[in-house]
Amino acid sequence: MDLGKVFGALADDSRRRMVAELAADLADRERACGSFDLPVKKATRTHHFRVLREAGLIVQRDHGNGSAVTLLRQDIERHLPGLLALLVQELEADSRPGQDGAR
Numbered sequence: 001m002d003l004g005k006v007f008g009a010l011a012d013d014s015r016r017r018m019v020a021e022l023a024a025d026l027a028d029r030e031r032a033c034g035s036f037d038l039p040v041k042k043a044t045r046t047h048h049f050r051v052l053r054e055a056g057l058i059v060q061r062d063h064g065n066g067s068a069v070t071l072l073r074q075d076i077e078r079h080l081p082g083l084l085a086l087l088v089q090e091l092e093a094d095s096r097p098g099q100d101g102a103r
Contacts, residue, residue, distance in 0.1 A: 001056045001079040009055035010087075014038055015048050019057055020091035022071035023084040030061070030068045 010016045018036050025031070038045055049069065052058045057076060058069045076084055 001075060003080075005055040006057065006080065009051045009057060012048070012051075014040065015052055016087060017091065018048065019052065019071065019084075020087035022058070022069070023073070024088050024091060025071075028071055028073055030070045033060070033067045033069055 010019065018038075021036065022028075022031060033045065033049060036045075038048070040048075049058070049060055049067075052069075053060055056072060058071055060067050060069050071084075073084065
């Protein structure tokens with residue numbers, strides 16, 4: 001796992017939130033790419049998923065008219081223990097009432 005690629009991928013707020021949402025699901029269920037609430041065009045979504053794949057954070061599976069992603073939790077935990085817990089904490093803090101996302 002290339003640390004520069006991982007941190008580069010997570011430097012973007014949208015990608016960090018997508019990984020955090022996946023990490024919050026401890027069952028590691030596959031999730032449809034279209035299920036993420038991203039206010040961006042399809043080309044930008046495609047770019048975000050490519051960056052996350054190339055960083056080794058997700059695997060993507062194409063099916064029919066769409067695709068789905070799964071978090072590579074075991075690989076991430078092995079190389080960067082505690083990272084996913086931090087991302088989930090950030091996600092939970094940002095979603096609390098009265099939070100404006102400022103740090």
